[in-house]
Amino acid sequence: MILLEVKDLRTYFETDDGLVKAVDGISFQLQRGETLGIVGESGSGKSVTNLSILRLVPDPPGKIAGGEVIFNGQDILLLPSDAVRKIRGRRIAMIFQDPMTSLNPFMKISRQLMEMTQLHLGHTKAQAYEHAVKMLETVGIPDARTRADSYPHEFSGGMRQRVMIAMALSCEPELLIADEPTTALDVTIQAQILELIKKLKQETGTSVILITHDLGIVAGMTDHVIVMYAGKIFEQAKTKELFARPGNPYTKGLLRSVPDPTAEQGKLYQIPGLPPDVAHLKPGCPFAERCERAEEICRREFPPFVELTPDHHSLCHFANEVYGG
Amino acid sequence: MQPEPEIQTELGHDEFIKGTSLWRDAWRRLLKNKLAVFGLVVVILITLASITGPTIIKRTFGFTPDYIPTGDMKLVRSFPPFKGPDGEFSWTHPMGTDNAGRDQLARVLQGGQISLFVGVIATLVSLIIGVSYGAISGYVGGRVDNLMMRIVDVLYSLPYVILVIVLLSMFRSQTPRGQLILLFVALGSVSWLTMARIVRGQVLSLKNQEFVLAARATGVSAPRIIFRHLVPNTLGPVIVYATLTIPQIMLTEAFLSFLGLGVQAPLASWGSLAADGIQNIAIFPWQLIFPGVTMALTLFSLNFLGDGLRDALDPQMRTI
Numbered sequence: 001m002i003l004l005e006v007k008d009l010r011t012y013f014e015t016d017d018g019l020v021k022a023v024d025g026i027s028f029q030l031q032r033g034e035t036l037g038i039v040g041e042s043g044s045g046k047s048v049t050n051l052s053i054l055r056l057v058p059d060p061p062g063k064i065a066g067g068e069v070i071f072n073g074q075d076i077l078l079l080p081s082d083a084v085r086k087i088r089g090r091r092i093a094m095i096f097q098d099p100m101t102s103l104n105p106f107m108k109i110s111r112q113l114m115e116m117t118q119l120h121l122g123h124t125k126a127q128a129y130e131h132a133v134k135m136l137e138t139v140g141i142p143d144a145r146t147r148a149d150s151y152p153h154e155f156s157g158g159m160r161q162r163v164m165i166a167m168a169l170s171c172e173p174e175l176l177i178a179d180e181p182t183t184a185l186d187v188t189i190q191a192q193i194l195e196l197i198k199k200l201k202q203e204t205g206t207s208v209i210l211i212t213h214d215l216g217i218v219a220g221m222t223d224h225v226i227v228m229y230a231g232k233i234f235e236q237a238k239t240k241e242l243f244a245r246p247g248n249p250y251t252k253g254l255l256r257s258v259p260d261p262t263a264e265q266g267k268l269y270q271i272p273g274l275p276p277d278v279a280h281l282k283p284g285c286p287f288a289e290r291c292e293r294a295e296e297i298c299r300r301e302f303p304p305f306v307e308l309t310p311d312h313h314s315l316c317h318f319a320n321e322v323y324g325g
Numbered sequence: 326m327q328p329e330p331e332i333q334t335e336l337g338h339d340e341f342i343k344g345t346s347l348w349r350d351a352w353r354r355l356l357k358n359k360l361a362v363f364g365l366v367v368v369i370l371i372t373l374a375s376i377t378g379p380t381i382i383k384r385t386f387g388f389t390p391d392y393i394p395t396g397d398m399k400l401v402r403s404f405p406p407f408k409g410p411d412g413e414f415s416w417t418h419p420m421g422t423d424n425a426g427r428d429q430l431a432r433v434l435q436g437g438q439i440s441l442f443v444g445v446i447a448t449l450v451s452l453i454i455g456v457s458y459g460a461i462s463g464y465v466g467g468r469v470d471n472l473m474m475r476i477v478d479v480l481y482s483l484p485y486v487i488l489v490i491v492l493l494s495m496f497r498s499q500t501p502r503g504q505l506i507l508l509f510v511a512l513g514s515v516s517w518l519t520m521a522r523i524v525r526g527q528v529l530s531l532k533n534q535e536f537v538l539a540a541r542a543t544g545v546s547a548p549r550i551i552f553r554h555l556v557p558n559t560l561g562p563v564i565v566y567a568t569l570t571i572p573q574i575m576l577t578e579a580f581l582s583f584l585g586l587g588v589q590a591p592l593a594s595w596g597s598l599a600a601d602g603i604q605n606i607a608i609f610p611w612q613l614i615f616p617g618v619t620m621a622l623t624l625f626s627l628n629f630l631g632d633g634l635r636d637a638l639d640p641q642m643r644t645i
Contacts, residue, residue, distance in 0.1 A: 054542060056538060056541055056542055058533075060466075060467055085544045085545075085546060086544060087544070088541070088542055088543060088544035089542065089543030089544035089545075090544060093542070093543070094539070094542040094543075096535050096538065096539055096542075097535075098535055101534055101535040101536060102535040102536050102538070102539040103536055103539070104536045104540070104554050104558070105536070105558070106554075106557040106558050106560075107553075107554070107557070115540075115543070115545065116543050119543070119544060119545065120544060164539070167539075167543065168543075
């Protein structure tokens with residue numbers, strides 16, 4: 001069953017430098033209970049895509065210029081803002097990148113958790129408090145009852161991210177959007193947080209959209225992957241397939257840049273160049289300048305979105321060749 | 326799931342729970358600042374004295390601040406400090422008496438009540454209007470923000486002392502009490518402008534922080550974000566500015582009363598007492614000195630306290 005369907009989503013930012021097409025015609029589907037990974041470099045539009053789903057793009061300068069975000073049969077982009085607010089947190093929850101700044105430093109942890117359920121589930125103060133403590137226990141905060149009344153600065157980064165997860169899951173949302181949930185954490189805590197998300201996902205059956213630039217996380221956590229570049233989907237496939245048989249030179253490059261612990265010798269591969277300035281895109285493929293496979297046509301014409309298999313699409317003039325080997 | 330070990334090993338369990346809050350830290354830093362502590366003590370003492378003083382004097386000596394002794398009005402009635410009607414030492418009037426024979430100490434204390442009251446009320450008004458106005462303007466942003474701030478700019482550009490004078494003389498009230506209320510309104514209505522700017526600036530920088538986005542993502546409504554998430558975060562600068570507004574407003578009030586526009590007799594403020602005193606400065610200097618010194622002391626103390634609070638609440642701004 002389809003939980004979320006994004007069709008031709010376009011989010012533009014008006015800047016002094018011109019119109020920035022941060023998200024330019026993104027479409028994907030998410031099944032209930034499934035985990036979708038979105039990978040890409042910084043500035044490729046991963047986060048903006050997900051902010052657009054909840055209509056959280058700062059306006060001005062941002063604007064959702066077109067498309068549909070159909071959640072449970074309703075187009076979120078057409079709903080009145082009151083109705084969207086009832087979806088936020090209740091049915092679609094979000095976890096942010098930096099747990100150090102995403103909790104209000106002036107509010108007790110318990111109060112921030114209570115706000116959620118009081119708002120969405122109509123809990124009384126006492127109920128909300130109990131629920132908050134229960135959620136903190138669920139995400140593995142030791143001694144939750146006494147710690148609940150601490151302020152965020154008394155918690156470590158990993159604990160704060162746990163609090164964020166507790167907050168996001170306290171209304172049992174149908175969809176959890178995790179925007180680089182582990183980027184700001186060190187490696188051991190990363191593993192714990194990912195395990196926690198995995199475990200809670202299994203227990204509650206929530207669908208998850210996981211935004212990251214860590215391919216290792218994608219491999220371990222997701223069912224489907226979207227590779228984004230310059231506001232476009234470059235490749236879309238089942239996770240196993242994408243890793244085994246990428247159909248896009250960009251994805252290939254990304255996979256080659258992952259350090260291989262077994263090969264101790266040699267230099268780590270790096271995609272040459274920098275991501276393009278999205279405000280001034282040239283007519284051809286945005287990746288052409290950096291692409292090893294690029295030919296004349298790539299700089300002249302925008303590539304087609306090629307269907308390699310019903311489940312595997314790639315934005316490239318030579319998708320079939322790349323896919324074939 | 327493993328509990329994070331570093332917290333439990335490095336800090337004992339109890340210590341972890343206590344922690345040090347921002348406020349406790351600030352309080353400790355404030356106590357280290359001698360000038361600020363001096364200011365705090367003086368402000369507290371003068372406030373207490375002003376509130377309880379007139380009652381105590383009435384209980385001990387039996388006169389009120391506006392009590393005028395009966396007798397021949399042509400005789401000199403202004404006695405120096407600690408002197409009775411016959412020139413002998415007396416505890417009755419530690420600050421002497423004024424032209425009409427009213428006790429100066431009682432008048433200064435009662436004047437303090439009104440001066441402090443004007444300062445506090447006008448500052449409260451500036452807090453309520455200024456903080457809400459600035460927070461809304463900053464959070465909403467865009468065209469609304471532009472419009473709201475241009476209104477503030479326009480009000481700023483009006484010479485506000487003249488504005489207050491015009492306001493006070495246009496609506497000149499018949500009763501002293503009415504005049505006092507008018508004074509509150511006039512001072513309050515111009516005192517919130519800077520506060521609005523300060524809070525707007527704070528909110529502008531805060532609203533791009535992730536916790537605001539997180540709050541929005543959990544479905545919190547805009548008014549709630551403004552008043553429960555953002556305003557508490559601006560509290561530091563707001564408190565500092567409010568403490569510095571009190572002496573500023575008291576000074577304006579004194580200035581207006583000195584010109585005869587503010588507090589009317591029989592009510593007194595430090596400004597109006599000084600105005601009365603200055604007429605006889607050559608013969609009865611104590612009529613000016615006592616209200617003047619008390620006011621100066623209070624204003625100094627409030628400023629010291631405000632500076633101390635600023636240093637305590639914003640350690641980064643501290644200069645060595």
